[in-house]
Amino acid sequence: MLRLVNLELQKLLLNRASRVLIFISFVLPFTVLILSSIKINFFGFFTLELGELGIFNFPIIWHITTFFASYFKLFFAIVVVSMIGNEYSNKTIKQNLIDGLSKKEFILSKFYTIVFFSFLATVLIGLGSFFIGLYYSSYTEASIIFRETEFLLAYFLKLVGFFSLCLFFGMLVKRSAFALAFLFILYIFEWIIFWIVTEASGMDIAWKVKNFLPLESMYKLIDQPFQRVLMTKYPEKIDMAYDYAVHWYEIVIVLGWTALFVFLSYRLLKNRDL
């Protein structure tokens, strides 16, 4: 396993384009997180300090940082599709197989790398949130700090799932740009299904169906936190209450898609003549 990650890391880190993208995908969310945590003074007119809104309190900070950080996954998604696209355009995938890498190892080396980077991203966001939380939070008891850390698990799975989807699209169309276009098409496609089911049997069932689709199920792992922030401000408004927790069935759906995408990538490669 280490050998396979090592292989892929060499391919990625020696390539300037992917090195830059990896750097961006890690540093940018971190910078945003830190910038948002400091007090910004707008030329003496007013000061903006997001920390005062209470969003950096434990445990809500886990929810907020993971939600916003997951938007930066798109940068690494480009790396994932290009690491497949490059292998095809340079024909190095063929040479790798001839040199004695099995097709299974080839897919696994990509998948392990995805897991590796997702894990790294989770650890970084976890540490960042932890220290900012310690600084701002009014509560610092361990039981409160580590409550809702399942959002970190959700973040990790969301990344792994999304990148596995990118891996599959990359293997399917062999070209990075088309693979990214496919992501967008899938997004529209999920809304079309939503619309069809709404027409047929109503909005409630349509949402239930959409929750099973790949992109929506990954999004659903970490629900939007805005409503929750408002809820903390106006606790008397009960109609605002919603279910934002990470549920086991949401995790199972995403794990299912992840497994399916990795398996399909392998099947595609296995049946393909290079």
Added chain:
Amino acid sequence: METILTINNLTKKFGYLTAVKDLSFTINKGNVYGILGPNGSGKSTTLGIVLNVVNKTSGDFSWFNGQISTHEALKKVGAIIENPNFYPYMTAYQNLKLVCKIKGVDYGKINEKLSIVGLLERKDSKFSNYSLGMKQRLAIASALLNDPEILILDEPTNGLDPQGIHQIRTLIKQIASEGTTILLASHLLDEVEKVCSHVVVLRKGEKLYSGRVDEMISSHGFFELKSAQHKDLVSFLKNNPDFISVKEEGELFTAFLNEPMDASTFNKLMFDRGIILSHLVKRKESLEEQFLKLTDKT
């Protein structure tokens, strides 16, 4: 003799096109094999199948008597197919390092193999800056990294200039002389004739011949003759069972032998008959003529 690769009834279909049809042959250790065939005869497809990049339709093949899986076996094989494929943004050294990681070879081999192909000074140049000849030589260095049991080369001199071709051929001969088994696919006959001891001839995916090169050129050769005594010569040749056929092209007669006979015996025979030859050359058919004869049959 130790068997390296066995192919049994291998067939590959691309849709309605049959690229390889019921092909069987065996590669033994220590020989230099050539796969000959016109373009599109299934050479590359056959190599692609045994190298795990093309899926077979039916039949089977086994490496090293089938004791290990194909991808494990490929770690003991060095192969170059068509164009050299490397990561353009890595240097030669980095590319070979990657191959070492795949094959599980010590990095120490890299400099050794680069110096064999004469690229040691350029090892820190990016692959994308290499000329085609250098790329091809790097591919050979990469194939040699694991000190392979067998070296597979598919059209290694394709697209190279005369110097490049000469360099690659010298390299191949040098490697062969060290006892490495080589499988060389090519449509260049003199190339195969110069380096190979055994040959497999393919046409449209079918095997036409497999065996030693010198046995393929199995005829006993022919005489090219000129003489002022046309009629005597023709009647003698036609009535002699030692000759299969006689061809007449202007002044020049070509007599194909049925039995081995050397030129001096023939000359004496002629002289005894009172036929004076003004021109006598004994020749053997080249691989090229033999190959064209084989592949022209439809």
